[in-house]
Amino acid sequence: MSSVSASEIKQEFLKSKIGIAGIGILVTLVAISIGAAVIIPVETFQQWNNPQNWLVYPKTAIPAWVNLFMFEKIPEHKILDEPNVSTISLDEISAVSHQFHVNYVYDDFPSDFIYEFTVKYSGSPLLQISVIRPDGSIIKLLSASLPNTEDLVLHNEKIFSTDGTIKKNLFLQSDKFNFPIEGFSAEDIVFSKSTDNVVLKGDYVFLVNLYGVQKENSIVDSTLIVGGKAFGIMGTDELRRDLAVGILWGTPLALFIGIAVAIGSVVMGLVYGVYAGFKGKLTDESMMRFNDVIYALPVLPFLIILAVTISNSIFLMIGFLTIFGWVGIAKVSRSMALQIKTRGYVEASKMMGQKNSKIIFKHILPQLLPYAFASIAISVPAAITTEAGLSFLGLGDPSFPTWGQILHDANTYGAAARGLWWWIVPPGLMIAITGLAFVFLGNALDAIVNPKLKR
Amino acid sequence: MGLKKYLATRGITMFGVLMVTLLLTIILVGSNMDTILKQGITFQVRAEITEDPKISDSFSDPAEFEAFVQDQIEQRVKALGLDTPWYSPQRIGLTMYKILILDFGHATFLTSDSGSSDVKDILLEKLPRTILLFTTATIIISIIGIFLGALAGSKVGSAVDRITSTFAVVSSSFPVWWIGMLMIFLFSFVYQIFPARATPSIPPTDPGYIAALLYHMALPVITIVMIGFGAWAYLVRNFMIGIMQEDFISAKRAMGINQKKIIYGHAIKNAAPPIITILALSLSGSLGGAIITEAVFDWPGMGRLYFEAITVMDLPVIIGATYVLTLFFLISILVADLLYGYFDPRVKTGS
Numbered sequence: 001m002s003s004v005s006a007s008e009i010k011q012e013f014l015k016s017k018i019g020i021a022g023i024g025i026l027v028t029l030v031a032i033s034i035g036a037a038v039i040i041p042v043e044t045f046q047q048w049n050n051p052q053n054w055l056v057y058p059k060t061a062i063p064a065w066v067n068l069f070m071f072e073k074i075p076e077h078k079i080l081d082e083p084n085v086s087t088i089s090l091d092e093i094s095a096v097s098h099q100f101h102v103n104y105v106y107d108d109f110p111s112d113f114i115y116e117f118t119v120k121y122s123g124s125p126l127l128q129i130s131v132i133r134p135d136g137s138i139i140k141l142l143s144a145s146l147p148n149t150e151d152l153v154l155h156n157e158k159i160f161s162t163d164g165t166i167k168k169n170l171f172l173q174s175d176k177f178n179f180p181i182e183g184f185s186a187e188d189i190v191f192s193k194s195t196d197n198v199v200l201k202g203d204y205v206f207l208v209n210l211y212g213v214q215k216e217n218s219i220v221d222s223t224l225i226v227g228g229k230a231f232g233i234m235g236t237d238e239l240r241r242d243l244a245v246g247i248l249w250g251t252p253l254a255l256f257i258g259i260a261v262a263i264g265s266v267v268m269g270l271v272y273g274v275y276a277g278f279k280g281k282l283t284d285e286s287m288m289r290f291n292d293v294i295y296a297l298p299v300l301p302f303l304i305i306l307a308v309t310i311s312n313s314i315f316l317m318i319g320f321l322t323i324f325g326w327v328g329i330a331k332v333s334r335s336m337a338l339q340i341k342t343r344g345y346v347e348a349s350k351m352m353g354q355k356n357s358k359i360i361f362k363h364i365l366p367q368l369l370p371y372a373f374a375s376i377a378i379s380v381p382a383a384i385t386t387e388a389g390l391s392f393l394g395l396g397d398p399s400f401p402t403w404g405q406i407l408h409d410a411n412t413y414g415a416a417a418r419g420l421w422w423w424i425v426p427p428g429l430m431i432a433i434t435g436l437a438f439v440f441l442g443n444a445l446d447a448i449v450n451p452k453l454k455r
Numbered sequence: 456m457g458l459k460k461y462l463a464t465r466g467i468t469m470f471g472v473l474m475v476t477l478l479l480t481i482i483l484v485g486s487n488m489d490t491i492l493k494q495g496i497t498f499q500v501r502a503e504i505t506e507d508p509k510i511s512d513s514f515s516d517p518a519e520f521e522a523f524v525q526d527q528i529e530q531r532v533k534a535l536g537l538d539t540p541w542y543s544p545q546r547i548g549l550t551m552y553k554i555l556i557l558d559f560g561h562a563t564f565l566t567s568d569s570g571s572s573d574v575k576d577i578l579l580e581k582l583p584r585t586i587l588l589f590t591t592a593t594i595i596i597s598i599i600g601i602f603l604g605a606l607a608g609s610k611v612g613s614a615v616d617r618i619t620s621t622f623a624v625v626s627s628s629f630p631v632w633w634i635g636m637l638m639i640f641l642f643s644f645v646y647q648i649f650p651a652r653a654t655p656s657i658p659p660t661d662p663g664y665i666a667a668l669l670y671h672m673a674l675p676v677i678t679i680v681m682i683g684f685g686a687w688a689y690l691v692r693n694f695m696i697g698i699m700q701e702d703f704i705s706a707k708r709a710m711g712i713n714q715k716k717i718i719y720g721h722a723i724k725n726a727a728p729p730i731i732t733i734l735a736l737s738l739s740g741s742l743g744g745a746i747i748t749e750a751v752f753d754w755p756g757m758g759r760l761y762f763e764a765i766t767v768m769d770l771p772v773i774i775g776a777t778y779v780l781t782l783f784f785l786i787s788i789l790v791a792d793l794l795y796g797y798f799d800p801r802v803k804t805g806s
Contacts, residue, residue, distance in 0.1 A: 289468065293468075293475050296469070296472040297472070298780050301776070302476075302777075305773065308768070309484055381627075388630060389747045392750075393750060393765075414651075416651065417639055417643055418644065427633075428630065428637070436624075440624075
């Protein structure tokens with residue numbers, strides 16, 4: 001092995017196409033990680049396994065961009081929480097009005113609609129919900145008074161399209177439709193043409209009015225959800241989670257796991273191997289036998305047992321992966337150390353009575369650094385896929401949802417056999433791309449560092 | 456170093472590894488195992504006493520009755536040797552001895568298809584299926600890999616070579632189980648050719664069972680082969696390149712022997728030792744990978760058994776399966792070593 005200087009490596013590296021490709025992918029992944037951390041709040045990500053957090057999202061919704069390629073547009077799931085607000089005061093009566101504009105251009109009815117609100121009120125104000133349809137007709141959906149109270153209270157309620165009162169109100173307005181509306185659900189009637197039961201496309205306005213005698217009545221929070229089967233850039237899963245959150249946040253996690261394990265195992269292997277090679281004789285022999293033992297342990301079964309019996313914390317997992325990762329590197333660095341040991345300057349510094357630690361750290365380890373960097377790059381993909389595999393078996397750390405865990409859930413809910421491709425393809429593709437970036441880097445570095453050495 | 460001494464050192468190392476694995480497994484699951492066993496005894500004793508009303512009738516004082524029950528439990532615990540902690544040397548020694556003679560005891564929850572809860576029966580039922588699936592796949596992989604690799608290696612820089620090398624690098628970074636999910640999506644959902652679950656729905660006693668098993672095996676085999684053959688071809692290619700530069704090949708060429716005969720007749724013969732070694736190693740390596748692959752395809756083999764055992768913490772099965780997996784792994788390493796020594800005499804003589 002000839003020693004290569006840093007600038008030489010850099011020069012050679014810039015000539016290698018796959019090295020550049022690897023760097024390109026890696027930079028993109030780092031950009032995604034930073035983007036994820038900036039755009040998506042950590043709190044959202046930490047709530048990944050909390051079903052309460054995802055109630056307003058649709059179940060197994062296809063990514064919204066699919067509509068671009070579809071002749072028949074799939075209804076998009078809309079979460080509207082920024083209505084136009086207007087307040088009117090007439091003598092004693094005050095009215096708060098919230099208007100939601102829904103541009104409905106899809107070829108199928110929405111799956112439902114839900115209005116969720118929080119009001120601060122006293123007395124017994126009247127809540128009215130009506131829809132102004134694209135054809136100009138107005139349909140009254142609901143007119144109900146909130147429970148009477150003397151004091152100022154906060155009241156939270158959800159009104160579903162399946163609500164009995166809405167059904168009754170619609171039935172009373174059946175003269176607006178030229179077809180019998182019995183048997184149809186509320187959303188199928190509200191979004192239907194008046195002539196027959198097909199979707200009426202256009203702008204709908206959902207009008208929510210709160211009438212009361214007290215001035216302090218106000219709608220604190222108001223959200224209209226028009227349920228659909230398409231959502232976001234990556235769709236949602238069976239547990240209504242926005243897959244974009246999981247997949248984007250998975251990137252920094254995967255990079256962290258991969259790089260931490262790779263650096264840990266390379267440093268460990270390097271020090272162990274060099275020490276054994278440098279010491280030689282009995283020390284070398286016994287250290288290498290121990291190495292053989294670790295090498296022959298079945299890795300995956302052991303990782304599974306460790307995860308089950310000790311803990312599935314991600315940090316411990318990184319430690320376990322490191323314990324099984326350093327063995328091969330120790331073997332190679334030992335044989336390299338054996339070669340370097342015989343060189344003149346090492347012999348000379350030994351004669352001069354330098355301490356062993358100094359010889360190892362000053363004269364031997366620096367020679368191995370290029371090899372170490374190549375090994376780090378090559379070790380990353382294995383670490384990432386092994387962690388993903390463990391997570392896939394359901395042994396991942398629930399507080400850090402990785403790509404493997406997303407795939408675990410997908411497998412549990414039979415996503416493949418049900419055709420939910422958007423739940424399967426992106427996480428696996430991200431694992432593969434991340435691995436590929438480091439394989440490229442490693443191959444490029446390896447070709448420079450050891451033109452002949454085949455490990 | 457003679458062959459006998461070589462064999463002896465390897466054998467001793469392997470045995471040492473086996474013992475270390477066993478010891479580590481027992482240490483990791485031991486404390487849990489005691490708790491589970493003790494709970495089992497308590498449950499059993501109480502069940503037996505409630506079944507026999509005469510016993511409870513003979514006691515008038517509830518405290519006295521409770522003392523009797525406790526005494527019964529303690530007697531059983533002592534009889535089974537559970538009063539000494541699991542880490543006491545006798546108990547570890549006994550457990551290890553039992554496992555060495557393949558006495559794994561009875562499973563806590565899992566049973567074999569025929570209903571036996573003896574861990575040995577369960578393992579013997581699952582093991583052939585895993586071997587069937589992975590051996591078939593490995594054989595197909597090695598055949599494709601050797602031919603493709605030889606082809607690529609004899610024409611360095613050609614289109615075949617570049618495609619093979621690229622495919623090898625790319626396919627090695629895809630997790631097999633993910634490709635498995637994609638294959639299920641493609642071939643059981645989009646095109647309904649193969650079943651999504653690899654477990655045949657008919658009972659194993661049915662005469663059509665073998666055929667059903669083979670049909671269910673198709674998708675897993677295709678998946679494993681797809682991911683595996685690229686790396687193989689790449690390895691064989693690299694060996695071939697080395698050998699094709701050797702003098703004796705140049706000599707053969709100069710003698711006017713045609714290229715095909717050189718590649719498949721002479722070059723491959725010389726690339727055989729490392730290839731056979733890798734074959735042996737990849738056979739055992741695939742057994743470890745089986746845990747995840749079998750989970751995806753629901754293949755009723757060792758891997759899925761292991762996974763199920765972990766899920767319900769069936770410790771005797773976990774220990775038994777780990778032992779068998781390690782045993783297979785070590786035997787194949789040993790076989791690989793021996794084959795290498797047989798094909799490459801330099802190893803034997805230690806030079």
